[in-house]
Amino acid sequence: MMGYYVIAGIIFLVSSYVSNKLKSKFKYYSNVHLQNGMSGAEIAQKMLDDNGIRDVKVISTKGQLTDHYNPRNKTVNLSEVVYSQRNAAAAAVAAHEVGHAVQHATAYSWLTMRSKIVPAVGIASKLSNLVIMVGLGLSFTGSLLGNTIFLIGIILFAVTTLFAFITLPVEYDASNRALAWLEDNRMVNQEEYNGAKDALKWAARTYLVAALGSLATLLYFISMFLGRRD
Numbered sequence: 001m002m003g004y005y006v007i008a009g010i011i012f013l014v015s016s017y018v019s020n021k022l023k024s025k026f027k028y029y030s031n032v033h034l035q036n037g038m039s040g041a042e043i044a045q046k047m048l049d050d051n052g053i054r055d056v057k058v059i060s061t062k063g064q065l066t067d068h069y070n071p072r073n074k075t076v077n078l079s080e081v082v083y084s085q086r087n088a089a090a091a092a093v094a095a096h097e098v099g100h101a102v103q104h105a106t107a108y109s110w111l112t113m114r115s116k117i118v119p120a121v122g123i124a125s126k127l128s129n130l131v132i133m134v135g136l137g138l139s140f141t142g143s144l145l146g147n148t149i150f151l152i153g154i155i156l157f158a159v160t161t162l163f164a165f166i167t168l169p170v171e172y173d174a175s176n177r178a179l180a181w182l183e184d185n186r187m188v189n190q191e192e193y194n195g196a197k198d199a200l201k202w203a204a205r206t207y208l209v210a211a212l213g214s215l216a217t218l219l220y221f222i223s224m225f226l227g228r229r230d
Contacts, residue, residue, distance in 0.1 A: 007220055011213035018209050022202040029089040029195040030081075036187060040082040040090035047098040047181055048076070056101045060084075067093050069100035071115065076101055088188065088195035095182055096200055099174030110169045121163045128156035132221065147225070154221045161218045164211035171207050175200040 038046070044058045056074045060083040061067075067079050076097045082090045103111040132153030138146025179197055182188050188196060 003220055004217070007213075007216050011209070011216065015206070015209050015213065018202065018205050022199075022206060025199050025202045026089045029092070029199050030085065030087050032088040032192055032195045034086050034088065034091060034192055035189055037086055038091070038187070039084055039086050040078050040094035041084070043091045043187065044076050044078060044094040044098050046187075047095055047178075048101060050181065050185065051098075051102050051105065053101055053105050056105075058083075067097050069097045069104070071100075071104050071111075074101070074104075088192045089199050091182065091188060091192065092178065092196035092199045093203075095178030095187075095196070096174050096203070099177035099181075100170070102177055103170065103174060108170070108173065110166060110173065114163065114166045114170055117159070117163060117166070120159055124156040124159035128153055128160060131156055136224075150221075150225055154218070154225060157214075157218055157221060161211070161214040164207070164214045167207055168204075168211055171204055175204055 041058050041060070048054075048056055048058070056076060058076045058078065060080055061077040062080060064079055064081065066077065067082055068077050069075070070077060076094075078094055078097065082093045100111070102108075130153075131149060135146050135148070135150030135153050139150055140146070178200065179193070182196060183193055
């Protein structure tokens with residue numbers, strides 16, 4: 001299991017670096033105030049209107065980094081800071097979340113695919129690590145049942161890895177839609193646009209690191225399983 005801890009340690013360090021970098025970027029661009037004076041909520045509402053989306057509400061939600069689009073009740077949920085502030089960081093986040101609403105309205109294929117496997121991912125994420133540990137524990141005793149359970153755990157973990165990779169085009173596309181809209185509609189000047197682009201770039205990297213980390217862990221488990229079969 002030493003290899004697992006090495007991989008987990010590397011993933012943790014890289015993830016922490018990207019997360020801290022993201023926080024510092026958003027803190028910096030929170031001081032780049034929009035010349036148009038619009039809040040994140042106003043940015044979100046205008047982008048919805050410009051895309052002809054009338055059945056989605058923009059609401060405020062408590063906490064930090066709690067911004068998300070909920071396709072079930074069609075709401076763009078903005079953290080209190082993003083909802084009320086009038087800066088490049090708030091504009092970037094607000095437009096990005098509306099990007100997901102636009103994806104939903106236009107039946108963007110990657111978002112549709114991700115939504116379909118959400119129930120399976122919910123189950124897999126809860127059970128995979130437990131099943132893998134039980135399988136490993138039993139396999140140490142030489143039990144064939146242990147290897148079978150270990151394999152089931154790997155399959156469950158693979159579902160979460162697949163979800164992480166399907167999430168990547170969804171997140172990158174939402175950012176691209178946000179940036180294109182901000183630029184094409186002259187919602188921001190060049191400095192504000194560059195800030196929004198940089199902030200969203202680092203936000204996307206958190207998803208990339210998560211996906212690569214999940215893949216590395218999955219490959220390690222697969223190598224362990226094949227080694228035990230030999």
